[in-house]
Amino acid sequence: MTQSRVLILGYGEMGRAMQTLLADRHALFFWDKAPLVGVENSALEIVAAQADFVIFCLPVNPHREIAVLIAPLLNKNCICISIAKGLDEAGRTAAQIFAQVFGAAEISYALLYGPMIAEELQASGPGFAQLACDRSQSYLPVQALFAGSALQLSASSDINGISWSVILKNVYAMAFGISDELGLGDNVRGFLLVSAMRELAAIVQRLGGEAGSVYDLAGLGDLVTTATSEHSHHHALGRKLARGEHSEIRGEGVHTLMMVEKYGIFPRQDYPLFSLLHGIVLANRDPAAAIADFLAAGMFESH
Numbered sequence: 697m698t699q700s701r702v703l704i705l706g707y708g709e710m711g712r713a714m715q716t717l718l719a720d721r722h723a724l725f726f727w728d729k730a731p732l733v734g735v736e737n738s739a740l741e742i743v744a745a746q747a748d749f750v751i752f753c754l755p756v757n758p759h760r761e762i763a764v765l766i767a768p769l770l771n772k773n774c775i776c777i778s779i780a781k782g783l784d785e786a787g788r789t790a791a792q793i794f795a796q797v798f799g800a801a802e803i804s805y806a807l808l809y810g811p812m813i814a815e816e817l818q819a820s821g822p823g824f825a826q827l828a829c830d831r832s833q834s835y836l837p838v839q840a841l842f843a844g845s846a847l848q849l850s851a852s853s854d855i856n857g858i859s860w861s862v863i864l865k866n867v868y869a870m871a872f873g874i875s876d877e878l879g880l881g882d883n884v885r886g887f888l889l890v891s892a893m894r895e896l897a898a899i900v901q902r903l904g905g906e907a908g909s910v911y912d913l914a915g916l917g918d919l920v921t922t923a924t925s926e927h928s929h930h931h932a933l934g935r936k937l938a939r940g941e942h943s944e945i946r947g948e949g950v951h952t953l954m955m956v957e958k959y960g961i962f963p964r965q966d967y968p969l970f971s972l973l974h975g976i977v978l979a980n981r982d983p984a985a986a987i988a989d990f991l992a993a994g995m996f997e998s999h
Contacts, residue, residue, distance in 0.1 A: 709814035782948035810913035857905025861915035866949030873934020
């Protein structure tokens with residue numbers, strides 16, 4: 697196997713997870729804005745020019761700034777990969793930012809989304825992700841990069857669809873934390889899952905993705921993981937909201953609710969469960985009353 701030079705941007709939980717996945721087969725370089733413990737903090741301008749792959753293990757907000765900085769330095773065969781599952785302050789996905797910056801620079805980019813709990817990957821547990829690339833010739837190099845690791849990849853051609861699936865699922869995951877904290881039971885959890893998937897499919901299609909993408913790893917797979925894992929930040933946020941604790945309610949799902957509202961990305965009133973979460977998170981609506989109203993409305997569609 698050919699050893700690749702991999703620049704990992706961000707040495708948080710996912711940066712360390714990528715280290716676990718790749719360190720025994722590839723040459724890794726790390727960069728973070730904060731001082732690093734245990735690894736060398738590389739000079740960004742130097743290692744970017746040498747990299748075969750750049751993995752953005754960062755929130756989406758700094759993506760554009762860093763992408764603009766390194767784009768002129770990258771070799772034309774480099775592939776930039778993002779695992780970011782949120783929107784920046786302009787309401788853009790990582791895919792949209794990469795398309796604007798790397799597309800203009802003719803640098804290939806890819807998105808990696810699915811059930812990838814960092815703690816499990818760091819413990820050498822299995823992970824699963826959909827890989828979407830801007831050009832077909834990038835799939836094999838990225839698959840080769842992770843070959844032999846605990847991360848299993850499946851290909852998707854729907855960059856837009858898997859991007860919105862994985863971003864919006866963080867919003868819906870909070871509903872499961874609310875339900876669990878309120879002790880509403882397994883039947884309600886099943887009802888919430890069906891409701892969330894119906895809305896996800898409709899929203900993703902409205903935003904130009906394929907409705908079927910939400911039923912794969914970046915949508916259903918990651919939603920179930922985020923909605924049930926003890927490591928899930930968004931499930932924990934839902935529990936806090938159900939307890940009436942509104943301090944420190946921050947995360948990608950909360951920010952997504954804010955950006956959808958700010959930029960009118962889609963009309964939230966068309967999606968009852970999304971609107972319910974908007975009311976609880978941003979308008980301090982009582983979670984128990986909101987969930988009770990939602991459940992009382994029921995479903996009247998037949999399939």
